[in-house]
Amino acid sequence: MAEKLEGAARAEALTTLGESGWAEVDGRDAIHKTFVFKNFTRAFGWMTQVAIVAEKMDHHPEWSNVYKTVEVTLATHDVDGLSALDVTLAAKMDRLAS
Numbered sequence: 001m002a003e004k005l006e007g008a009a010r011a012e013a014l015t016t017l018g019e020s021g022w023a024e025v026d027g028r029d030a031i032h033k034t035f036v037f038k039n040f041t042r043a044f045g046w047m048t049q050v051a052i053v054a055e056k057m058d059h060h061p062e063w064s065n066v067y068k069t070v071e072v073t074l075a076t077h078d079v080d081g082l083s084a085l086d087v088t089l090a091a092k093m094d095r096l097a098s
């Protein structure tokens, strides 16, 4: 079971994530980022790669896709907030998009 990210560890993680465009969601302990790709094929290809990573982690994004844009929200439902799993998945998403 994941542990809820709190205190200094949470603040530090949010600072680092903020540098790559992740922001806290209003009214919910979750993070959000908008990924914009060159075209639909790139966006969907990235989603496919992320889906495999997410399934291996047993940690799944909330996301939607319109053409070349993917809106992503990450949270850990089991703890009703953020955990290290969200930080790890966010970093993997960034790396696969770069």
Ligand SMILES: C[C@H](O)[C@H](O)[C@H]1CNC2=NC(N)=NC(=O)C2=N1
Binding pocket: 058, 059, 060, 061, 075, 076, 077, 078, 079
């Ligand atoms: C039973 C299963 O391991 C859990 O429901 C997993 C699946 N994927 C998950 N994904 C996310 N984002 N949060 C969770 O708490 C979560 N829990």
